[in-house]
Amino acid sequence: MELPESLKFAVTQMTKIPGVGEKTALRQVLTICRWDREQLAALGRSLTALGDLKSCGDCGFYTDETLCQVCAEEKRRNESSICVVESISDFIAIENSNTHKGTYHILGGVLNPLLGVGPDELRIPELITRIKEQQKSEVILAVNPSVEGDATCSYIKQELPEDIRVERIGFGIPMGGSLEYLDALTITKALENRKRLD
Amino acid sequence: MELPESLKFAVTQMTKIPGVGEKTALRQVLTICRWDREQLAALGRSLTALGDLKSCGDCGFYTDETLCQVCAEEKRRNESSICVVESISDFIAIENSNTHKGTYHILGGVLNPLLGVGPDELRIPELITRIKEQQKSEVILAVNPSVEGDATCSYIKQELPEDIRVERIGFGIPMGGSLEYLDALTITKALENRKRLD
Numbered sequence: 295m296e297l298p299e300s301l302k303f304a305v306t307q308m309t310k311i312p313g314v315g316e317k318t319a320l321r322q323v324l325t326i327c328r329w330d331r332e333q334l335a336a337l338g339r340s341l342t343a344l345g346d347l348k349s350c351g352d353c354g355f356y357t358d359e360t361l362c363q364v365c366a367e368e369k370r371r372n373e374s375s376i377c378v379v380e381s382i383s384d385f386i387a388i389e390n391s392n393t394h395k396g397t398y399h400i401l402g403g404v405l406n407p408l409l410g411v412g413p414d415e416l417r418i419p420e421l422i423t424r425i426k427e428q429q430k431s432e433v434i435l436a437v438n439p440s441v442e443g444d445a446t447c448s449y450i451k452q453e454l455p456e457d458i459r460v461e462r463i464g465f466g467i468p469m470g471g472s473l474e475y476l477d478a479l480t481i482t483k484a485l486e487n488r489k490r491l492d
Numbered sequence: 493m494e495l496p497e498s499l500k501f502a503v504t505q506m507t508k509i510p511g512v513g514e515k516t517a518l519r520q521v522l523t524i525c526r527w528d529r530e531q532l533a534a535l536g537r538s539l540t541a542l543g544d545l546k547s548c549g550d551c552g553f554y555t556d557e558t559l560c561q562v563c564a565e566e567k568r569r570n571e572s573s574i575c576v577v578e579s580i581s582d583f584i585a586i587e588n589s590n591t592h593k594g595t596y597h598i599l600g601g602v603l604n605p606l607l608g609v610g611p612d613e614l615r616i617p618e619l620i621t622r623i624k625e626q627q628k629s630e631v632i633l634a635v636n637p638s639v640e641g642d643a644t645c646s647y648i649k650q651e652l653p654e655d656i657r658v659e660r661i662g663f664g665i666p667m668g669g670s671l672e673y674l675d676a677l678t679i680t681k682a683l684e685n686r687k688r689l690d
Contacts, residue, residue, distance in 0.1 A: 331543035338540030345529035389493040
């Protein structure tokens with residue numbers, strides 16, 4: 295059946311969001327149709343305003359200012375340690391774990407020669423310059439485990455001076471995980487990364 | 493961690509959509525942040541514009557005009573048959589099945605005395621007037637099976653003149669369903685509603 299134009303337009307726009315299919319979009323649009331005008335306008339405005347988001351000049355995270363909140367408080371952070379992540383979502387995940395006290399650098403992906411993604415397509419040159427200029431002494435590569443991720447880590451390591459400590463986050467069994475349901479590769483990694491108790 | 497204000501605002505607005513939790517909202521907002529300005533503005537505009545949607549004066553469906561597309565083409569439809577549904581989504585579901593050739597009437601819910609939903613909270617008086625005025629001879633109650641749905645159907649039946657044929661949609665095993673996995677009540681209904689083959 296033919297839906298009213300405005301409904302159809304909203305559904306089309308919503309389905310452009312990854313993970314939102316036609317059915318979900320229609321269900322959501324039908325629900326928000328019942329909202330009052332102000333609520334609808336607030337939602338619409340909030341999404342339009344995302345167009346004004348800027349990238350942090352240092353780490354690449356989204357910000358409304360020039361520097362993101364983490365880089366802006368660099369003075370209160372451990373300036374010598376930098377955590378390298380693939381994406382903004384990984385940045386948020388690590389920051390929410392409240393474990394890393396240093397700063398961040400978002401690569402925007404991993405090296406993938408087959409898809410034409412080289413170091414210059416990522417923020418790798420900026421990373422190298424930043425580490426050297428800001429005299430970071432510890433680089434934590436929080437890049438996800440994959441062939442491309444491994445290659446990206448090797449490349450970064452090799453581009454950096456020998457005296458900088460480059461580390462990669464640990465692989466193994468996730469908390470609450472069960473050996474029974476884990477894949478063989480994870481178990482291999484977990485065995486390799488075993489730690490002596492004392 | 494503290495997200496930039498504009499991100500936080502968009503996430504808050506998105507979580508107001510039923511079925512969208514904080515994690516989903518954040519993931520979706522982070523993805524659409526990468527869109528260009530026009531795409532974002534189109535999405536925002538399309539949702540804001542939903543505030544201008546009107547209700548069809550006859551059936552209650554959303555429309556950009558005075559009458560919805562189904563009611564506007566009433567002349568080409570079977571004017572004597574009217575299908576009564578609870579919600580707009582049910583309207584769309586039935587219309588998409590391409591089986592009902594008459595018009596519709598959306599109640600906006602079912603009677604629920606405990607929650608203070610009486611006939612006047614629903615569009616029942618409008619339905620009764622409409623059936624009488626437009627001289628409908630067949631009323632199909634496509635109300636979902638539930639205690640409240642059953643009560644709503646009885647109420648409507650009782651409010652209508654004796655000579656109007658009032659029917660309720662059939663209950664039974666859904667197509668592709670399997671007896672093994674169906675609840676006892678559905679099986680009971682399916683047995684009651686058995687049909688002689690000839």
